[in-house]
Amino acid sequence: MKTDNLLLVLFAVYPVVRALWPMPRSLQTGTTLVKLSPSFSIEVDVAHPPQDLLDAVSRTNQHLKGDMLQRLIVGRASSDTAALVHAPSLTKLSLTLAPAEVTSVKSIMAEATKDIASRREGYSLTLPASGGAASIVANSTLGLFRGLTTFEQLWYADSAGDPYTYQAPVIIADDSPAYPYRGFMLDTARNFFSVSDIKRTLDAMSMVKMSQFHWHVVDSQSFPLSIPDFPELSQNGAYSSSEVYSSSDVQDIVTYAGTRGIDVLMEIDTPGHTAIISTSHPEHVACAQATPWENFANEPPAGQLRLASAATTNFTTSLITSIAKTLPSTLFSTGGDELNVNCYTQDAQTQAELDESGKTLEEALNTFTQSSHDALKALGKTPVVWEEMALDHNVTLSNSTVIMVWISSQDAAAVAAKNLRIVHSPSDYFYLDCGAGEWIGNDPAANSWCDPFKSWQKAYTFDPLANLTEAQTSLVLGGQQLLWAEQSGPENLDSIAWPRAAASAEVFWTGATLPDGTPLNGTTALPRLHDVRFRMVQRGINAIALQPQWCALRDGQCNM
Amino acid sequence: MKTDNLLLVLFAVYPVVRALWPMPRSLQTGTTLVKLSPSFSIEVDVAHPPQDLLDAVSRTNQHLKGDMLQRLIVGRASSDTAALVHAPSLTKLSLTLAPAEVTSVKSIMAEATKDIASRREGYSLTLPASGGAASIVANSTLGLFRGLTTFEQLWYADSAGDPYTYQAPVIIADDSPAYPYRGFMLDTARNFFSVSDIKRTLDAMSMVKMSQFHWHVVDSQSFPLSIPDFPELSQNGAYSSSEVYSSSDVQDIVTYAGTRGIDVLMEIDTPGHTAIISTSHPEHVACAQATPWENFANEPPAGQLRLASAATTNFTTSLITSIAKTLPSTLFSTGGDELNVNCYTQDAQTQAELDESGKTLEEALNTFTQSSHDALKALGKTPVVWEEMALDHNVTLSNSTVIMVWISSQDAAAVAAKNLRIVHSPSDYFYLDCGAGEWIGNDPAANSWCDPFKSWQKAYTFDPLANLTEAQTSLVLGGQQLLWAEQSGPENLDSIAWPRAAASAEVFWTGATLPDGTPLNGTTALPRLHDVRFRMVQRGINAIALQPQWCALRDGQCNM
Structure with a gap:
């Protein structure tokens, strides 16, 4: 033989x-x-x-x-x-x-x-x-x-x-790998995570060969990023002086990631999700903390950059350039999700600027976005945006632009139809925060907007090529699981993410089939995922138990 | 003035x-x-x-x-x-x-x-x-x-x-307090928790004036409790020799609790949930690890004490006596949930014993239960059981018996109708494990049986007196939130429990109304619960963020 x-x-x-x-x-x-x-x-x-x-x-x-x-x-x-x-x-x-x-x-x-x-x-x-x-x-x-x-x-x-x-x-x-982009997104703005929390996350990512850390570093609630040319943003916008990523922290994280095979894609979300900038630059923010917030934003506090203002456009472009040029990645995200039109309709300055320029809001958004994208391209970088920029707005995006599909996995086909590249980030499969109850203070329903909980089993069934034509498959760069941190912090970072987020690491590395030609299958994957989890615990990552230990030691005996 | x-x-x-x-x-x-x-x-x-x-x-x-x-x-x-x-x-x-x-x-x-x-x-x-x-x-x-x-x-x-x-x-x-029983239940059998994990949990309980730690110490998957007269049970039934509570550990925990105002109610669940005893005493366990498990138990592995056997009845009573007599609490639980009849129908020995005695299965269950309850009473203790013993079986229970209502909050009225005392433990309000996905290996639905997640807001709306008559209100001892540990361990103990479990601590201490006469209200409670959470974090308990820190610092600004 x-x-x-x-x-x-x-x-x-x-x-x-x-x-x-x-x-x-x-x-x-x-x-x-x-x-x-x-x-x-x-x-x-x-x-x-x-x-x-x-x-x-x-x-x-x-x-x-x-x-x-x-x-x-x-x-x-x-x-x-x-x-x-x-x-x-x-x-x-x-x-x-x-x-x-x-x-x-x-x-x-x-x-x-x-x-x-x-x-x-x-x-x-x-x-x-x-x-x-x-x-x-x-x-x-x-x-x-x-x-x-x-x-x-x-x-x-x-x-x-x-x-x-x-x-x-x-x-x-x-x-x-079947796909180059195998990512994990962390929101460090709703609640703060220390450099060591992020490094521990990078350790876990590296263990399952993830390649991309998507750092949603700032948002409407806080601005924990110290940017050399704009120190006032974190000075006034961080939760406290100890909840700031200094320039050396950023380099430390980027290096820690890079030496572990992970590229850091930073996102400065614009023009929405920017309320906190008003604490330093009220001149650049429309509907800052306007109430009731639900008329002006998807979550409190309200506030969006004045996209029709030349000064605000220059400010935004300078800000993005200032941080992007310090980062080795060729990817940088300008965000672009959840734009609230009413915020601009109610903002006298924006309306005056639109009147003056003769532009529609969509045209102004295009000018605003092009400005930061052009600056990124001048730095040799590729812009990344959330799907609304491609699907809901009339923004000119170059073909190299990377689109994060988040609202629904179903939306990937529409992005592909526009011949734009895709990073799967679907809330219906990959949102790690779903199913933990509502965080808005007085919502009687008390369930999260994206209920139910997205189990690892659910994530593992994700098909990166669903609804795409053969010709469109090359548009798929990969995908990522995401932790929005309204109800998270260092206390539950490991436990809410691991080993669950390893599911997509295999989906996007291994592809549709195992080496023996059979499709990925959660039942046969489970024993291996137990191993991942136990090994993570041994390395100091608080990955949670998937089953009673009795089951973890007995393959298949806890199946139906 | x-x-x-x-x-x-x-x-x-x-x-x-x-x-x-x-x-x-x-x-x-x-x-x-x-x-x-x-x-x-x-x-x-x-x-x-x-x-x-x-x-x-x-x-x-x-x-x-x-x-x-x-x-x-x-x-x-x-x-x-x-x-x-x-x-x-x-x-x-x-x-x-x-x-x-x-x-x-x-x-x-x-x-x-x-x-x-x-x-x-x-x-x-x-x-x-x-x-x-x-x-x-x-x-x-x-x-x-x-x-x-x-x-x-x-x-x-x-x-x-x-x-x-x-x-x-x-x-x-x-x-x-409005109610004397304000509890937290921890299952240490599906996955193990160290003594320090339990002490940290007692610290958190004590911070919100909880009075009762319900220790579901053993179950079908493991037997981590060392019992002086039955050392073989943990020697063969613990996950490992380091995953055992020694007699001195138990005393340490009981003393740590007691000196912090907390009574420890231990549960040895019988006759179901006992598969692991077969590793030491196969003679006492019917349908041990029988397959397919779903024909014999609610979760793997199957195995129930042979309740029709006089030897098994004596063994069980001795076992319960041996541990109960070392504990200061006047409460002790013999369990009694999820009895699977088919397990006994398929067990030749049980059928022979029933034939020989001329008893029905229900009569044998009554004899079995009375034996351990009589022994507890002889020790001056009050038996505690899950609701099935009162509602589904023909077991004679003395009026002092405490019934844990868990299957549905709706079942409290039926327990009260039998004039038995109630500890509210409803899965529809207080189960902390719900909503985290299915843990059975190959369940395609992949949601937990008690979906959705029970938020603190939901727990906070619990009415201890719902559907009870004025005369029955004195039967309510209180209630507790519960952590079943199929998908939990030390890694997520704090984050899955706190500050969520503080909700019932207030429901059962404060009662229906605040000092100003208004009903409990989640919206006004939230700022105080933020305080609880932040103070827990300061004391080393990994209680999770309820909202973005931006909201935690601004009462009411994250309401709808």
């Missing part, structure tokens, strides 16, 4: 590859136990390796020893004690770049922050059943990093705390 | 008494700022004061300095800086027992663990607008402790971190 056939047989007998999330797009595994040798080392076969690759290797070495995760089976580690006595040992993991790449080695961060269409995350990995040397080969340091992430997931602690794998041989011929 | 009239006027002008939760049943407050003197001390005017009262005083002193909670208004502490310059100082708080009580002083714990009908939690409190000396007077040390809890809530940190109140004078003529 040839090796390939043997592996196929083994795969058929042992279909649940417990460890891996997201599932690689190509995978063959066995059932041999291999110990990690006490002398195990990771060899970086890259000339002049970038420091962030060396740091990633150090972290992998720490995780291999520090995860201390025992297998999720009855008996836990003790079940393998006897079998481990004669198991072979792995002494080495080598990291190698493909020959064509060795002359222009870039850092993980440089690769991760490249234009979304040109990132290279693929890798191959082999771990022989005989032990000895494992290898990861990739076309980029980012690919090597993704391979390290896969490698870490293969290891469990034995009864003495020493690492071993039970799935050797492991052969991943060529794993690379 | 006499003092009383002045206070009434002030009350009308300043209706939101921000700090207090639960709202006292009698309250007059003003708007004068009073500082806590650097020389402030608490004087315990009690001869031979019990140690737990002295410890409570020490904790109050720590909280006054350590809470460091600034007022939830725009500008926070800085808003009061100018006004504080000339504010008077409070130098003393005296604790005094009513004259009739001074000869028989008992510890807080002794008072808190008394029979539920005879606990004395009332107190009076005065804090003069002129500063000087405040006082708490009560009929018991437990009452003094409740008064200390109220006192702590009056204080905020100024810009220098020093405590002050802005609501002097405070006159609470006689505050005592």
